[in-house]
Amino acid sequence: MATFTAACVQLRSGKTIAKNAEVAEGLIRSAAKDGARYVQTPEMSNVLVKSREDLLERITDADADPFLKMAKCLAAELGIHLHLGSLAVLAGGGKVANRAFLLGPDGAVEATYDKIHMFDVDLPNGESWRESATYEPGRESVIADLPFAKIGMAVCYDIRFPAIFRTQARQGAEVLTGPAAFTRQTGEAHWHVLQRARAIENGAYVISAAQGGHHEDGRETYGHSLVVDPWGKVIAELDGDEPGYVLAEIETDAVAKARGRIPAIANERDFVCQVAGGLKEIPA
Template sequence: MTESPRFTAACVQLQGTRSVDRNLEAVVALVAEAARQGADYVQTPEQTGIMELDRRKLFESITDEAGDRVLARLRAQARELGIWLHVGSLAIRLSDTQAANRAFMIAPSGEIAARYDKIHMFDVDLPNGETYRESRTYRPGTTAVVADLPWARVGLTVCYDIRFPYLYRALAKAGATVLTAPAAFTKTTGEAHWHVFQRARAIENGAFVITAAQGGLHENGRSTYGHSMIVSPWGEILAEAGTEPEVIVAEIDMASVGEARQRVPSLTHDRSFQPPVVEAERRAS
């Protein structure tokens, strides 16, 4: 009987600033630390390169993909360390008025194995007065993406996507056994929903969920929740960060996916159905 694949996964938690140079210095150091701890796969958070809410200043700081120095340095680092490096997302300039919130899966060769543009835009007004309009700056992606690593097929998503379970179901149906949602979750929504979302997406799909996050009070005035997390297919939290920059690591035994999906084979029980009809309307017709 063939032994199920195992690998060591790490999440790098950041407290991003408005300075690309400072962010790059911090992420390179923490990725190196993750590799020293034996990580084969390392994930960074959403907006690894810059945390900037001022639209004008953001566009002054970002470039197209070819010119992005964070991406270039992390590609080189993946090659130097011989690891799979999942850049949770970078703000990639598409035009003078639009950017992509784009994730990158970088192979140990330094080549980009997959790209994913965040599909769901965080356009909300929170009760505490915080307001976000991602769609003013970012062009939504239109395509779900999986990437094949030596041990698993990985589904790529970003942050707010976690609230849309049909996306993760589609990824699992496409063969994903590891789901990811690198994030910069607000402190307010994180305190209410973060743990539930991470565990629910894992349980629903019988898959590992690995999520690196931004955490703490940022110099742009925004507070993010942190609590980077690695969750098993049975919903167990294998590793969890606090709110400060750090590295968390867990061993991933892919046999757990088959065991969870055998115990509760819900992926094989999906059924098509007609959209709901309001009962009063049905009686009237």
């Protein structure tokens, strides 16, 4: 079992990748100086642009992305694991990948994950989102096996789909993640309860760095980057939407203890869901 310090870096990313990278670099440096060995940034760390046309004008493929180049050098310089919650990068065919990168202390990419679930919705306040019109959804769940913990990777809207996190927990993930750019409206309603629910039902830590505040493209995000322990307690939170960072001590022994007290994963059983009238059975 291991103990390490984790950090959530909260950003307010705008339309200029170089400026976003500069702000993120300063906060990552400060978090590492305070002892963080694992640092996570939010979804869309490199750029936050609602217009598809504006986005495509700004981004490149992953190899050329200036935010990722900065992050690789910084991870190597600081000797940390740096989890970029996601970057917008070209995926070919006119599509974009919403891709997370986990960098090792040598600056190399140890794991990547493309966001699986697309946020397509019309909200009561008039906001409309169609992520599937721009982004190519991922098809694989990913666990990064780091020296101090197995970390399950996910992005934002994925937090509403428990099967991803359950599958990762079954495969030994001790830390689950949900770096995000939650809208203020949905964040105020559901952010905390979703993070705590994923932690409780899987007996795992949940670490979720967030975007926060009013952005250049007109959207408003909720902030409140946080860390939840395996018993469902919020042990660290950046209370508000201002850029900054928050630290938490992660003790992987707490995962084993929580799963021992509530052995939901061990007690899980296969079942089928029978349609009323007995017409057919649907695998659960």
